[in-house]
Amino acid sequence: MLCAVQGAAESAIVEAVEGSGGRLSVTRRCADLTELLAAAEAGLGGLAVVSGDLDRLDREAVAVLHRCGVRVMGLGDPARPWLAERLTAHGADLVVDVTGDGDVPDVVREALAVLGDGPAQPAAAPAPVVPTRRGATVAVWGPTGAPGRTFVAVNLAAELAALERSTLLVDADTYGGVVAQVLGVLDEAPGVAAAARAAGQGALDLTTLARLAPVVLPELRLLSGISRADRWPELPGSSLELVLSRARELADITVVDTGFCLEQDEMLSYDTRAPARNAATLVALEQADLVVVVGAADPVGVQRLVRALADASDRGLAHARRVVVNRVRPTVAGARPGEAVAAALARYAGVEDVLLVPEDRAAVDAAMLDGRALREVAPGSPARRSLAALAAEVAAGVAAGAPTARVPVG
Numbered sequence: 200m201l202c203a204v205q206g207a208a209e210s211a212i213v214e215a216v217e218g219s220g221g222r223l224s225v226t227r228r229c230a231d232l233t234e235l236l237a238a239a240e241a242g243l244g245g246l247a248v249v250s251g252d253l254d255r256l257d258r259e260a261v262a263v264l265h266r267c268g269v270r271v272m273g274l275g276d277p278a279r280p281w282l283a284e285r286l287t288a289h290g291a292d293l294v295v296d297v298t299g300d301g302d303v304p305d306v307v308r309e310a311l312a313v314l315g316d317g318p319a320q321p322a323a324a325p326a327p328v329v330p331t332r333r334g335a336t337v338a339v340w341g342p343t344g345a346p347g348r349t350f351v352a353v354n355l356a357a358e359l360a361a362l363e364r365s366t367l368l369v370d371a372d373t374y375g376g377v378v379a380q381v382l383g384v385l386d387e388a389p390g391v392a393a394a395a396r397a398a399g400q401g402a403l404d405l406t407t408l409a410r411l412a413p414v415v416l417p418e419l420r421l422l423s424g425i426s427r428a429d430r431w432p433e434l435p436g437s438s439l440e441l442v443l444s445r446a447r448e449l450a451d452i453t454v455v456d457t458g459f460c461l462e463q464d465e466m467l468s469y470d471t472r473a474p475a476r477n478a479a480t481l482v483a484l485e486q487a488d489l490v491v492v493v494g495a496a497d498p499v500g501v502q503r504l505v506r507a508l509a510d511a512s513d514r515g516l517a518h519a520r521r522v523v524v525n526r527v528r529p530t531v532a533g534a535r536p537g538e539a540v541a542a543a544l545a546r547y548a549g550v551e552d553v554l555l556v557p558e559d560r561a562a563v564d565a566a567m568l569d570g571r572a573l574r575e576v577a578p579g580s581p582a583r584r585s586l587a588a589l590a591a592e593v594a595a596g597v598a599a600g601a602p603t604a605r606v607p608v609g
């Protein structure tokens with residue numbers, strides 16, 4: 200057992216364990232979370248007993264312990280009931296109350312009961328939050344080379360809102376979120392980072408999410424992204440998972456703008472505690488009911504798109520997908536660019552139903568300059584018509600599952 204307990208309870212627990220007749224032993228007394236995680240990663244224990252107010256203990260830390268095969272028993276305090284709630288929200292396997300004077304319950308019995316369930320599954324995730332009102336999640340993803348993921352995400356969301364579907368646009372690009380700027384929103388603090396922080400602390404309720412995601416157009420809320428690339432560790436995958444789960448309660452459709460990369464970089468460093476930059480994209484793709492995969496129409500863009508589709512399917516992601524090729528134009532794809540692109544994708548990726556968005560410099564630039572959606576600036580433009588068609592398709596696709604009731608928040 201790994202013990203990361205503060206105050207008088209610590210020695211009482213260690214004493215109780217030592218007196219257990221060898222059924223349980225304390226293998227490491229940890230002064231803080233860092234020491235606990237290091238001990239867990241070194242395989243020194245199968246159970247961690249932690250104080251509810253252990254500094255920096257959050258959902259991500261509990262997820263790391265679980266990945267190391269360590270079960271988590273949290274200690275609450277009857278005088279501070281929120282500690283037990285927070286531990287449960289973090290995903291602790293069991294929470295027991297300990298009174299302030301160090302008097303402990305039968306920790307050994309409880310610990311053996313938890314361990315009796317078998318070791319934690321290495322990949323065991325905390326129980327997901329089951330939303331009461333289930334909206335759909337659409338992730339917009341695509342390969343490197345700026346094919347227009349953000350452009351498609353922003354305008355898809357704006358078109359869904361125009362169809363009177365309550366929509367939440369989440370900027371989850373950890374390589375530099377720009378959605379707020381594209382929509383001309385004065386963004387003081389990244390909403391997605393604040394939501395992730397609240398989720399990590401077990402405090403992301405519907406009202407908090409609604410407060411962090413202001414209404415930017417009728418029926419459209421925005422959870423703005425992390426524009427400073429060096430702040431990406433503020434969006435851990437385990438917290439985004441909760442944000443997206445809560446988002447299903449807030450909106451009929453959540454559209455997530457993601458990064459391009461699917462590599463699991465922490466696998467390379469063998470450091471399971473190291474935050475993973477691409478975790479946000481992976482989580483968004485895992486959670487999505489539909490992945491819109493965006494590629495660029497030039498030869499390099501098409502080749503990258505073909506590889507990206509193969510990469511996603513190798514990782515078991517994006518089973519339900521809609522392929523969009525953006526910036527279709529004759530100058531790079533020949534006299535009949537749409538046909539050429541469609542034929543290449545059918546041949547090399549087996550994609551038969553690609554949706555084409557034409558190059559539309561005048562309209563796209565005008566929207567960018569104004570910080571507004573295409574439908575506001577150039578409603579009759581060819582690119583807008585393609586995105587409106589995509590939105591109609593998405594709205595029809597999720598119509599069956601999505602409820603119609605509105606949530607009375609914000």
Ligand SMILES: Nc1ncnc2c1ncn2[C@@H]1O[C@H](COP(=O)(O)OP(=O)(O)OP(=O)(O)O)[C@@H](O)[C@H]1O
Pocket residue numbers: 341343344345346347348349350351372459525526527556557558559560563564567582
């Ligand atoms: N259909 C289009 N016609 C003309 N320009 C376009 C079109 N789509 C996107 N663009 C322009 O291409 C550029 C890249 O688009 P965008 O920022 O959406 O790409 P991205 O894939 O999100 O890139 P990043 O890797 O930076 O996140 C932008 O300047 C955008 O205005």
Ligand SMILES: [Mg+2]
Pocket residue numbers: 348349350372
């Ligand atoms: Mg982008």
